[in-house]
Each structure stands twice: as C-alpha cells, then as structure tokens.
Amino acid sequence: MSRVTQAEARANRRRVVEAAARLLRERGVAKVSVADVMHAVGLTQGGFYKQFASKNALVEEAAVQGFTEMLTYLAALDADHGDHAAAWPALLDTYLSDEHRGTPGTGCPAAGFAGDFAREPAWHGVYSDGVREMAGWIAPGETGLTALATLVGSLMLSRATLGTPLSDEILDAARHALEPALGDEAAPD
Template identity: 35%
Template sequence: MKRSTSRSKQATHDRIVDAAARAIRRSGYNGTGVAEIMKDAGLTHGGFYAHFDSREAMLAEAADRAGGESVAMMQEIAARLPPNQALAAMMRAYLSEEHFEAVETGCATAALCSEMPRQAPEVRRVATRRIKEMIDLVSRQFPDWGQPEAHERALVTIATMVGSLALARAVDDSRLSSALREAALKHLSPTDS
C-alpha cells in the first residue's frame, strides 16, 4: 500500500513540475504563480506544500525539467548522426520554425535568459548546469573536441543560437524573425562537414 501511495505522490509531483516547466517558458518566472500551476496540474492550491518547501524549490525543479528537455532534444539528434552531421542538424532543429513556435515546450534558456539574473540561487544553479550541458554537447561535435578552441566555438554557437531564437521571438515582424534565425544558421554552419 505504501509503494502505491508513494508512486501516486511521485506522479502528482511530476505533473506539477511538468505544468510549471511549461508555465515558466510561457509566462516567465515572475508571471507564473503557484495557484495557476496547481490548476494546470489539475490540483488544488492547498496541496502545493505537500510537494515543495517553497515556490523557489518548485521553480528550480521546473527549470531543471525544462532545461533537461532542451538538452535531451539535442542529444537525440547527436545520437542519430555522426559528429560531422550532428551539429548542423542540431542547429537546424533549434532554429527551426517548429522550435520557434514551441515556446511552452522549447528551449528554456531562450525563453528565460533575461529573467535569470533575478532568480533565486537554486534556480540559477540548475539553469547554469543545463546550459553547460548544452555547451559540452556542442563542443563534442567538433573534430578538435577537448581543445580550448572547440570549447570556445561551442560557447559562441550556443550564445548565437539562444540569442537568435530569443530575438526572433521578441520581434513582431515575421520576416525579420525568420531572417534572424536563417542568418544565425548560415553563419554557424560548420565548414568541415
């Protein structure tokens, strides 16, 4: 009986974290309230503290979940292709129209980077870890992986991808939005693939 209760509590916890991960990408950290998240998860506000010590603890788990989903998407692409093709495929997927439109399920870094400096340390810590994972994944696609130059190119690649997606979502001009993503993709495309 305890095992069933424990599984049920974990499933409920996961539902809350999933709802929070979508909500922070949709509305930002400050635009996301506990009551809204609990309602989206199909629960009452009163049950929140049975799962989290604080709003910040929930936001940290949501940031981790959202960041993990972004990393997993890129890892799946890298696993299917050889390194000399994987990086270009990751960039195309990241800067695609589908990813651009998928704010609630897309890259948490692009959706939330401007808010990150004002978040609690535990939220920033998990977001930083996920960003480092993205940088490392991109770095591993370069032929000189492990060298400082590959790491530096990975930093620039991630910064350009995230920045381009964030800017593309910020503007109200669809042609400019597409041009931002296309220009980033053109200038980031590896020449040695």
C-alpha cells in the same frame, strides 16, 4: 476522502514539475502562479506545499527539468543521426525553425528561462549548469559556448521581433553563421 499513495504523490510531483517547466518558459516566472501550475495538472493549490517548499523551489526544479529534456533531445539527435557531426545540422534545422520560435513552452530552456534567471541570483547555478552542458554537447570550450550564445540570442531576438520580417532574417543569419562554424571542433559522440 482517499489518501494519495507514495507512488501517486511521486507521479503528481513529476507532473507538476513538467507543467511548471512548460508554463514558466512560455509565460515567464512572474506571470505563472502556483495556482496556474496546479490547475494545469488538475490538482488543488493546497497540495502544492506538501510537495514543494516554495514557488522558487519549484522554479529551480522546473529549470532542471527543462535542461534535462533538452539534453535528452540532444542525445537522441546523436543516436538518430549516427554521429555528432551529422546531428549538428539537424539541431540547427529544428532550433532555428518557425516551430521552435513559436513554442517557447516546449523549447530551449536556455532561451526560455534567460530573462527571468538573469534577475534572480539564486537560480544562476542551475542555469549555469544547464548552459554548460548544452554548450558541451555542441563543442568543447569556447566554441560550444559561442555557438550556444548565438543560438539562444538569435532565438530570443527572433521571438521578440515576431510578426516582422526581421524575425526570419535573424534565424537565417544565425543559421548561415553557424552552419560552417564547428567543423572538426564538434563534440564527440
């Protein structure tokens, strides 16, 4: 049996965290086991505890990964659109879309982790940091927090009512409420 190099171990750890970030947003913490995550990346469950202290430690790292992915996406929107004011409508188009609603595993971590993280105080800090950074991308202070709360809440409600006409109505209502909401208050590049 060959030993795993340090580089391979780091790559495996990264793959495990990325898979966990996807699976946890998709199914929820209680419905994802260590075995599920390890199977998703083709590794044995025994190797998990060489890399992580516990499932809870993995969940926290997965949340950081999810928020990092989202913040990278937001930065790319700014770069692709040339300025922040033009990036905001693009975010609304993708965030409040059928595709985003239907892909929680690769979607917004604020929406994907909200239910689970609300019940576990140990994760409140990492979640709070991610939410604050996302809201800060939208706009400074209360405006950014309000807009993010509207986005996340509408996405969660739309997912919970999927298959009914209300699901689309929720996304449309949020879009109409948020399109003019920022004006000059949008965060600078």
